[in-house]
Amino acid sequence: MSRTTLLDREVGQAMSALSAAAKKGLGDPALAELVVIRASQLNHCAFCLDMHLAIARGHGMSEKQLDLPAAWEEAGEDVFDERERAALALTEAVTVLTDEFVPDAVHDLAAKHFDATQLAHLVGLIAAINNWNRVMVARRIPPGGYTP
Template sequence: MNMRLNYRTANPHVLQALGNLQKASSDTSIDIVLQELIKIRVSQINGCAFCLDMHAKDLMKHGDYLNHIVLLNAWREATIYTERQRAALALAEAVTLISEQGVPDDVYAEARKHFDEKEFMELILAINTINGWNRVAISTGLFPGCFSQPENAKA
């Protein structure tokens, strides 16, 4: 399997812009576990295997979160997520699928119960950032392990 193109070398300006967005998204008050849960959930919705693989591994570096990863697609029924995590995941889903119904008032209200204005905007930034990365990865044909293959590492 080959990726379509190496986004890292195809246009360094675009890579730098995405990197700046990622840096801003990571440099927030939102805890790293929640950031990774958002990245994984959004990547599930978008069907981005490359990002799912990366962020599941990243989350596991912060502790034993295997159950959180396995149950994330059914987070509404799983009792292991905090109310704060649930509010963020609902917001992540609504923003990712924004063309379906926007961000419903109840989703916004629940998120605001757990996140102040600054944190809410940090969540929006994190959600939009991973949506952007998913679209880059899917469009360019990235897949788990693609940069380990010699023919792709040179591209």
């Protein structure tokens, strides 16, 4: 049996609206792309990685930052600042849910760097990209086809 490549237009539009609203509310396009890239790495979504790496380059992210999200903890603060590191930690905790919950320490660290509204949008963005990753991976959509 072959997999469908179709995505219901209304579903796709709703998912796109969620992503756009979360990014807009976060107010930092480069950070939003960093979060999306890390979640997509964790979810093994080649399509989303390909697309969001191109978008991140358009926002002026350094190649070093684009090369090292998977090793952000070891990369040091000269690559990712405290705010980016808090966002990456929250991204991993929400995406993986290893203990079935986001640890309080991870949430509290993010809350030190984001106000309540930004934090809500950050969590919304993480949820949105996890949805996109699952939709793309489930259908095995290959990278390519995205032009910035």
